[in-house]
Amino acid sequence: MRFSVSTKGFNDIIDITPRVEEAVGESKIRDGICLVFSPGSTCGITTIEYESGLIEDLKMVLEKIAPLNKDYEHCKKWGDCNGYAHIRSALIKPFLTAPIEDGKLALGTWQQIAFIDFDNRPREREILVKIIGK
Numbered sequence: 001m002r003f004s005v006s007t008k009g010f011n012d013i014i015d016i017t018p019r020v021e022e023a024v025g026e027s028k029i030r031d032g033i034c035l036v037f038s039p040g041s042t043c044g045i046t047t048i049e050y051e052s053g054l055i056e057d058l059k060m061v062l063e064k065i066a067p068l069n070k071d072y073e074h075c076k077k078w079g080d081c082n083g084y085a086h087i088r089s090a091l092i093k094p095f096l097t098a099p100i101e102d103g104k105l106a107l108g109t110w111q112q113i114a115f116i117d118f119d120n121r122p123r124e125r126e127i128l129v130k131i132i133g134k
Contacts, residue, residue, distance in 0.1 A: 001026065001129045007117035010068075011059045015050040016127060017112040020098075021105055023129040030103045032133015037095040039126060042085035042119040044092030050112040062088055068120075085118035092116060100133055 001023040005014050020036055036045050048054055065088070072083025096113060099106040107113070117123055 003127055003129075005115055005125050005127060007115075007119075007123050007125055009117050009119045009121045009123060011062060012117045013048075013050075013055050013058065014115045014117075015112050016045075016115045017050070017105075017107070019127070020113050020129055024100055024105055024131060025103070027131040028103070029100055029131050029133040032100045032131060034098050034100055034105060035095060035128075035130040035132075036098070036113060037128045037130070038115065039128070040089070040094055040123075042082055042089050042117070043094050043125060044089050044116040044118065045094060045096040045127075046092050046114055046116065047096065047098075047107070047111045048114050049110040050114055051110075062118075065091065080120075082118075082120045085120060088116075088118040100131065 003019050024034055038045060048058060066084040068084050074083030074086060075081040115127060117125060
């Protein structure tokens with residue numbers, strides 16, 4: 001399954017759990033794994049309790065680790081000034097694998113799947129969901 005999300009860029013964090021759960025349900029797989037992937041070098045997929053306080057905390061921590069306004073070599077070379085976005089994507093990978101048990105994602109009670117667009121502009125992002133199992 002593939003689906004798209006429209007983002008605002010600049011650490012836009014989107015809960016994609018319902019779309020991934022939909023793909024798992026449609027697959028009829030009872031026991032297996034679910035791979036969620038976005039082709040891009042300036043985005044990430046992770047799990048988090050999708051709650052406004054934690055979302056802001058994550059953004060704050062990412063800004064401390066890879067600040068938006070730092071003088072990155074990537075910007076000097078390419079001029080697109082999104083070196084921070086590439087660094088963040090290297091740390092929070094653009095993929096996630098989750099187990100499937102009894103036909104459902106085996107996520108914790110307060111655990112959702114979040115897509116993060118680190119880039120410095122709005123984007124239309126593609127997300128691929130691949131499910132393997134029996």
